[in-house]
Amino acid sequence: MKKIYLDHNATTPVDPRVLTAMHPYFSEVFGNPSSIHAFGREAKEALERARGRIAHLLRAGEREICFTGSGTEADNMAIKGVAHSYRNKGDHLITSQIEHHAVLASCAYLEKEGFRVTYLPVDGTGRVDPDDVRKAITDHTILITIMHANNEVGTIQAIPEIGRIAREHGVLFHTDAVQTAGKLPVDVDALNVDLLSLSGHKIYAPKGVGALYIRKGTKITPLIHGGHHEHGRRAGTENLASLVGLGKAAEIAGAERAEEYKRLTKLRDALHKKITDRIERVFLNGHPTQRIANTLNLSFAAVEGESIILSLDMEGIAVASGSACTSGSLESSHVLNAMGIIPELTQSSVRFSLGRTNTPEDMETVAEALPPIIERLRAMSPLT
Amino acid sequence: MTDRYDDKLLDHFSHPRNVGQIEDADGVGQIGDSRCGDMVKVWIKVGDDRITDVKFRAFGCPAAIATSSAMTELAVGKSLDEAAEITDDVVAQAVGGLSPDKAHCSNLGAAALYEAIMNYVVRSVERGRVGCIASEA
């Protein structure tokens, strides 16, 4: 049975070209980038080449790229780092209700320290109204953090506009671009952002590396103290091989992004159509058009998401769900809740997230596997 | 993902027993978990204070479906007293045990069965016939 992976928003496989690029940096070129001898210098060169590639992908300066140990760390660093550096200027942050937990939990932590946080609502498609951002800004606001695209439903925010508003008010602006870097054009000047997070394992690089773009002149209090790595912004010997991988992944994404985006849009829309042609009462969660190409989040009325996932898993198809039952926390998706989706439908949601591994045949296989599963589960449901 | 679950659970999930409803049921019970939003409904048929037939429907996760299915197998043929003792732990064991985050799922089927029995008892009392375990309720 061919396995089909449709969970690329959770993680992606390391691209073979990335793996090849990483290979020498375990045992051959293994120096500590901080060492001044030849071994160290060679490692340092590789590290800086990787940094250059990230900078190029984001149209940023190399000095503005700080490597981190994950997307989560980049988010934490941006939010706590700015809050702690600009505390004397104000104590208010603005974010949205649909951010990743890396952002929400960082904000909640700051609230415990005495900061105030506004969590902006979203509309039924998951969009933040830029006007709400404008209205939420006060004299005490020091940071706005709104994600570029949402990991669960794929909705893309009006980042350039929100950035313009932030700049008009002299407020720093961070965006979590973990789901868009390497997918959408991510140009820090076009987006009007001061800080931007990305993560390796969402773009076919290894897990456990990420980067934070920090616009020149932006002060950031480090999270991790120690040596003078990353210009004193993030201590700890860099994860050389994985960061080389991140650089290579950024290079590949930059070269192939536009084509791949078109390909995935076509595949995803074909999957969507095949499913709605064959199954009744299927509802799209997320924005119909302002949505990243690879993401399709659907609610199948009257059936619970985890039961759909397990049934598909038994047929070798991997998808994700926003239902409470998969999270262990018992709370259903905060994203779907914020979008005002009714509880039965949040419980019924399934996320298909496509990527480089997927083919048109995969879409057909999934669309053939789903109808009997939904039919079987609906037949056993007390809901109608 | 299938590794997360015991084979017994997967079997009940893939081939649930006694799915459906009983049109002329003697007792009906329904339980929803307000936190996760899942729901199980149970219908029973009673004769001589024994459960002669059980049917269920579930809107729930695999563990909720499987434990409800296991519950129906355990309940058929039992006296009402015995059936009232089919707890969440009992049905969880019947599917090979559940991880702590899934423990609440086993409560849906067991609690819906209890509700159905109570519903039968209340109906019997209303009909002037005192149910066997009405005093316990």
Ligand SMILES: Cc1ncc(COP(=O)(O)O)c(C=O)c1O
């Ligand atoms: C939007 C978003 N932000 C942040 C993260 C966290 O990234 P990482 O897994 O590298 O910590 C993820 C991935 O789960 C994500 O989807």
Ligand code: FES
């Ligand atoms: S019944 Fe709620 S998670 Fe299983």
